[in-house]
Amino acid sequence: MPTVKASAAVSHVGRIRSNNQDSGYAGRRLFLVADGMGGHAGGDVASAIATRRIAEADVDYDSAPEAAAALEGALIAANRRLAETVAEHSELTGMGTTVSSMLYLGDRVVISHIGDSRIYLLRSGELSQISTDHTFVQRLVDAGRITAEEAMVHPRRSVLMRVLGDVEASPEIDQMVLDTRDGDRWMLCSDGLSGVVSFDEIHEFMSADVGAKQVADRLVKASLDGGAPDNVTVVLVDIGEPAAPATPPLIVGSAAAPLAFGAALEPVRPRGIRLTPFRPHPVQETHFEPDSADYFDEIIEEDARRRRRRRWVWGFWIAMFIAAIFAAILLSYQWTQTRYYVGESNGRVAIYQGIQQNLGPISLHELHTETDIDIAELRTYDQQRVVQTISAGSFTEAFQIVQRLEESLD
Structure with a gap:
């Protein structure tokens, strides 16, 4: 029967943000990443409240269905607690958080996910993304309107379609029960990592034959070296025979600090890492738009933009082809006149x-x-x-x- 061999959790404020709105938890059975939204006033509070409430589900269960029900119930309870907090503190209105969580149970893992934090699995050398982003641009990608590469720089890439918070009483949560086996390496992360470090780079780092803590540190550093325009949080879980006694539960990010409602937070500066001046794209505040009314309008506009781009590209290459033919004819004629x-x-x-x-x-x-x-x-x-x-x-x-x-x- 596989078990948790080792786990690690690392969180960093990044290069641009003044405070850390991410939270991470690596427990005995439960592992999660939460990425808060709502700006300086509430993102950190939202992820901290959600993480602390969901962490209460880190107990033993008799079956996967029982664990799945408990984990989903913990996310719903966290959503309710966030709404209650907003009711008591109006300055936090609009705050919310993503949650990607995994509960280990024997040879199974239960996953509950909402938002754009991600869960990856490295198995037998192959990396796969397990979770699906609940974002506006992901809908466009799923509909075939844009590519994954275009989604990375889309002007509405920061729009979330599903989160925990004071916006929906019963948010829709993705749930899965999956098999796990010895040698599996799971990774949960905020979009501060996945938005900067490419899939191939993540694969390379996760494939390294080093411990979970070293991999997590390297992934965070890769985001920082890439500009780190957002907070970045990574939780690593290795499945196999433990080489040492289990480590106590670890909380990182905003959930590890006392809650501050509406208090001004001092900017946190990264230490010990030399950062490059590179900044991949302008920093945008993540925000929530439930079933965006502009979704279909955006699809129509995106199609129009793609048609315009396609016409421009085809026109450009046709013009280049014609110019090349004329150039070839001209050069050939000039050569004949030397004979x-x-x-x-x-x-x-x-x-x-x-x-x-x-x-x-x-x-x-x-x-x-x-x-x-x-x-x-x-x-x-x-x-x-x-x-x-x-x-x-x-x-x-x-x-x-x-x-x-x-x-x-x-």
Whole structure:
């Protein structure tokens, strides 16, 4: 029977944010990441409240269905607690949080997920994203309107369609019960990681043959090296025979600090890591739009933008293709005009500039010089050569051919 071999949780404020609105929890059976929204006034409070309430579900269960019901109930209870907090503290109106949580139970894991934090699984060297983002741009991707790459820079990439908070009394939560086995490595993270570090880079870091804590540290540092425009939180869980006694539950991020309702927080500056000046894209506050009224309008507009882009791209490449053809024709014609040949004109030996062929109605040669040498006076062999034309690489070479023909008359 597989068990939790090791786990780790790391959270960092990032380069741009003044406070950490992420929270993470690595417990005995329960693991979660929460990414708060609502700006400076409430994002940290929302993720902290949700994390602390959901952490109460970190107990033993007799079956996967029981664990699934308990975990979903914990998220619903956290949602209710957030609404109650807003009712008591109006300055927190609009706050909310994403939650990606995993509850380990024997050879099964129960997953409850809402928002755009993510859950990944590395199994037998292959990495897969288990959760689905509840975002506006993910809907556009699912509908085939934009690509995953376009979603990364879409102007509405920060719009969430589902969160816990004071916005919905009964939010829809994704739930799954999946198998797990020895050697599996699970990773839960906020979008501060997935929005900066690519899927291939995450795969590379998670595949490293090092401990969970080292992998989590490396992933966070990769986000910081990439600019870290948002808070970044990573929770790693390795499945297998434990090599050491289980570590006590660990809380990181805003949930690890006392709650501050409406209090101004001092900016937290990263220490011990040298950061690059690179900033991948402007920082945008995540916000919630339940069943956005603009969704279908955006789809229509996105289709129109794609059609315009497609027409522009096709027009550009067609123009480039036509320009390349004309350039090739022009260069070829210019080359033909560097060639000469000796032939016949009005019964006399003549020098032509160009080549003997024509390109449809376009002549690739013109008379350059008509000599006084009558072809009829040439030897039979030379007559045939002139009539069939004698190629020359330059005017000088053509002139020398004419001289030799003239000398043959003596």
